Amino acid sequence: xxxxxxxxxxxxxxxxxxxxxxCTMSVGGPDDPYPDVNIPVSPQSVESMQEQFKGALxxxxxxxxxxxxxxxxxxxxxxxxxxxxxxxxxxxxxQVYLRDGQMQIFGKASQGYFIATVKVLVTVGIDAEGQxxxxxxxxxxxxxPAPPSLAGFLSDMITEAYTGAxxxxxxxxxxxxxxxxxxxxxxxxxxx
Numbered sequence: 535x536x537x538x539x540x541x542x543x544x545x546x547x548x549x550x551x552x553x554x555x556x557c558t559m560s561v562g563g564p565d566d567p568y569p570d571v572n573i574p575v576s577p578q579s580v581e582s583m584q585e586q587f588k589g590a591l592x593x594x595x596x597x598x599x600x601x602x603x604x605x606x607x608x609x610x611x612x613x614x615x616x617x618x619x620x621x622x623x624x625x626x627x628x629q630v631y632l633r634d635g636q637m638q639i640f641g642k643a644s645q646g647y648f649i650a651t652v653k654v655l656v657t658v659g660i661d662a663e664g665q666x667x668x669x670x671x672x673x674x675x676x677x678x679p680a681p682p683s684l685a686g687f688l689s690d691m692i693t694e695a696y697t698g699a700x701x702x703x704x705x706x707x708x709x710x711x712x713x714x715x716x717x718x719x720x721x722x723x724x725x726x
Contacts (some may be wrong), residue, residue, distance in 0.1 A: 569638075573629050579611040594707065594725040602721040608631050609719070613639070624687065625675075632714045636671065643675050650676030664708030664723065712713045 583604060594600040610632040617623040625641035632638075637656040642649055655671040709723040 549723065555687070569629075569633075569640075571631075572630070573606050573610040575611045575614045575616070576607070579605070580609045580615060583608040591683055597724075599710075600707065600721075600725070604632075604719045604721070606630055606717050609637070629701055632719050633715050635714050637714060637719070652676070656664065658712050658714065658719065660709050660712060664710070664726075666709060666712065 576709075587602065590600040590602055609632070610628055611629045613630055615624060617628060625643040629640040630637060631640070635657065637658060638658065639652070639654040642651045643651040644650075653672075653674045657669045657671055659667040659669065661667040663717045706725045707723055708726050709721055711720075711722045713720045
């Protein structure tokens, strides 16, 4: 009987060890949790953004002011599609909120068996050439280190989002104003 009890105890320890190795452990993240609103991800949102950009291009060619209105759903969907193409993405399950003059990006970062909530605060301004200037105000990956190339990735993603459908005219497009509020980012400018 004692051998059977030792075997049962050893079996239980092995099962616990395997279960622990098979699971991931949440290690927290920023003090601010995800906002209550869950933003859906859909390819149709990316397509609608591209169609809107094409319409804006036609207005720009005629010399009219181009006004691009980008929604949280469009940016969340665009970022999700971009992260899927990365070999080793910085984070997954993005949620992009456009509030109070800032872009708030939430997601899940993983390293080994650990998962942490991510929060990145970004401001979008205009540089001397009339192009969007992306500034990361803060990047909180919980106890995990923030990737050093995160700023470049987000800058490229936002630039691609607004130039994607404008294409050849993008070099002549000059942003005059950017506003972020209540779920929208509005970019206005002209083709010079």
